[in-house]
Amino acid sequence: MKSSFALYQALIAINVPDDKATAVIDALESDMQNQLATKADLADIKAELAQLELKLTIRMGVMLSAAVGILLAAMKFMH
Incomplete structure (x- = not known):
């Protein structure tokens, strides 16, 4: 070197x-x-972060859908 x-x-x-x-x-x-870390290590980490981002997006969508569903059900029972 x-x-x-x-x-x-x-x-x-x-x-x-x-x-x-x-x-x-x-x-x-x-x-x-x-x-x-090597460039290959960083590429692996980047790929793992992309997978985690997708999982987090899906979980947030599911939680938001559940919250809206609960809110709509609560509003229907109140009227």
């Missing part, structure tokens, strides 16, 4: 021992591979 080499050179420039600089680079690369 270009950024890894640049970081390695920066660490060497401030007199960090070679083995310590290499350890920092290895730790950084390991964390980047294990903890950062």
